[in-house]
Amino acid sequence: xxxxxxxxxxxxxxxxxxxxxxxxxxxxxxxxxxxxxxxxxxxxxxxxxxxxxxxxxxxxxxxxxxxxxxxxxxxxxxxxxxxxxxxxxxxxxxxxxxxxxxxxxxxxxxxxxxxxxxxxxxxxxxxxxxxxxxxxxxxxxxxxxxxxxxxxxxxxxxxxxxxxxxxxxxxxxxxxxxxxxxxxxxxxxxxxxxxxxxxxxxxxxxxxxxxxxxxxxxxxxxxxxxxxxxxxxxxxxxxxxxxxxxxxxxxxxxxxxxxxxxxxxxxxxxxxxxxxxxxxxxxxxxxxxxxxxxxxxxxxxx
Amino acid sequence: xxxxxxxxxxxxxxxxxxxxxxxxxxxxxxxxxxxxxxxxxxxxxxxxxxxxxxxxxxxxxxxxxxxxxxxxxxxxxxxxxxxxxxxxxxxxxxxxxxxxxxxxxxxxxxxxxxxxxxxxxxxxxxxxxxxxxxxxxxxxxxxxxxxxxxxxxxxxxxxxxxxxxxxxxxxxxxxxxxxxxxxxxxxxxxxxxxxxxxxxxxxxxxxxxxxxxxxxxxxxxxxxxxxxxxxxxxxxxxxxxxxx
Numbered sequence: 407x408x409x410x411x412x413x414x415x416x417x418x419x420x421x422x423x424x425x426x427x428x429x430x431x432x433x434x435x436x437x438x439x440x441x442x443x444x445x446x447x448x449x450x451x452x453x454x455x456x457x458x459x460x461x462x463x464x465x466x467x468x469x470x471x472x473x474x475x476x477x478x479x480x481x482x483x484x485x486x487x488x489x490x491x492x493x494x495x496x497x498x499x500x501x502x503x504x505x506x507x508x509x510x511x512x513x514x515x516x517x518x519x520x521x522x523x524x525x526x527x528x529x530x531x532x533x534x535x536x537x538x539x540x541x542x543x544x545x546x547x548x549x550x551x552x553x554x555x556x557x558x559x560x561x562x563x564x565x566x567x568x569x570x571x572x573x574x575x576x577x578x579x580x581x582x583x584x585x586x587x588x589x590x591x592x593x594x595x596x597x598x599x600x601x602x603x604x605x606x607x608x609x610x611x612x613x614x615x616x617x618x619x620x621x622x623x624x625x626x627x628x629x630x631x632x633x634x635x636x637x638x639x640x641x642x643x644x645x646x647x648x649x650x651x652x653x654x655x656x657x658x659x660x661x662x663x664x665x666x667x668x669x670x671x672x673x674x675x676x677x678x679x680x681x682x683x684x685x686x687x688x689x690x691x692x693x694x695x696x697x698x699x700x701x702x703x704x705x706x707x708x
Numbered sequence: 709x710x711x712x713x714x715x716x717x718x719x720x721x722x723x724x725x726x727x728x729x730x731x732x733x734x735x736x737x738x739x740x741x742x743x744x745x746x747x748x749x750x751x752x753x754x755x756x757x758x759x760x761x762x763x764x765x766x767x768x769x770x771x772x773x774x775x776x777x778x779x780x781x782x783x784x785x786x787x788x789x790x791x792x793x794x795x796x797x798x799x800x801x802x803x804x805x806x807x808x809x810x811x812x813x814x815x816x817x818x819x820x821x822x823x824x825x826x827x828x829x830x831x832x833x834x835x836x837x838x839x840x841x842x843x844x845x846x847x848x849x850x851x852x853x854x855x856x857x858x859x860x861x862x863x864x865x866x867x868x869x870x871x872x873x874x875x876x877x878x879x880x881x882x883x884x885x886x887x888x889x890x891x892x893x894x895x896x897x898x899x900x901x902x903x904x905x906x907x908x909x910x911x912x913x914x915x916x917x918x919x920x921x922x923x924x925x926x927x928x929x930x931x932x933x934x935x936x937x938x939x940x941x942x943x944x945x946x947x948x949x950x951x952x
Contacts, residue, residue: 459797460796460797461793461796461797480796480797480798480799481799481801482799483798483799485797486797486798487797489790489793489794489797491790492789492790492791492793492794493789493790493791494789494791495720495785495786495789495791496720496724496785497719497720497721497723497724498716498719498720498723502716502719503716505712505716506712506713506716507798509710509712509713509716510710510713510795510798510799510800511798511799512799546794549794553798
């Protein structure tokens, strides 16, 4: 691992005054991996990314990128990123801005090719300060890609994009990943992490609370609940149903927390045919995060 | 030095002509308004310098100071949009970034000086070639502290308030530095003027009457301002980038 390191974070920590944004995390990403940094707002994702990029100095621990310090990796042109915030400079045409970005790197990709790849060829002669939010995001993506970096870091890249824009964005990113590039992206959408990452690092309250394949993470935070009006049913019987991990009663209705909601709903309808007003919903990601975080806090009080 | 980066920096500057108003437009208009009707005044306020020459250099100083401080406006705008963070995750060095900014400002300042000198000629400022060159060179050197000041305010002031800050600073430097009227004959005002870089910038006109323009005292003042401002600019830059 040490010889072929991609990103290595060791006990990485950062505080802003009394707020401990990142509380000593250990993460390692192999070269060529696509890793999602998943977590709710305030989990410490952006702070972690800023330290990987050398924009922030950690208070404790170390971050290394391809065996170098973040600043060395950036200076060598190995890294490019699309940050969460940040507009474009004005008074340049889109093509000129992408060419400017290309000129800063040792071995950039062809500007025309990147304009095609990111779907901004048609706006390449427009001024950068006259673009829509979605167009701006695409240009920012083009600026990161034209560098042809070994590591591409994306901090909540799809926030300002519409559905179509997102789809195209991820298609382009996949194509880029297939060239053996290392990609780290932060998101608070479980679906994005699940669909596009090889691995998901789940962060909450400045800690890594889970790290594994998307399916594992999904099982962990992707629980669903079934809610039904079911007077008189015994909770013990409900809890014994396949796929149900917990049952609660609220007046006439019951709430079943499920590890496998598909199995649970079939069993429920077979055994309790008088159940009505049935609702199945995914436990909100925020809720799931909150549970995990609370569990983490109890294990290791801050 | 990244030639391509500098080229785009220049393209941007020449597309955004807001700053040209104060670097060229305003000084040129003011010069003709003040100097054209008084073109025959051979010794302005007992200085031994003709009024057109005095205001030609004075307004060239005014315009070029504005040009140098506009570095601050461009840096401030890039900080506000977050573009400076984007640049910090590229291999572009800080040194190149600042060099490109200063070079661009110097080109605008140089044009301001040439335009005012040309305007002076049209209303009768006639000097030997070597004197023109000497004045030009002297003024470009005297602008160094203003280049550093531009970087400093770029890291201290937000994009919304940078306009008034530049306007106010130039007005103050011009007024106290004796650009609007000669400050001579001792007194507090004279002492203040002599301690300002703008005073020595405007003193370039004395080259035309056989003086060296900038005295040893003047070089010391310019050096101290440059060193002091560089120290503050470095601190402001560090503080700015630490916050991320």
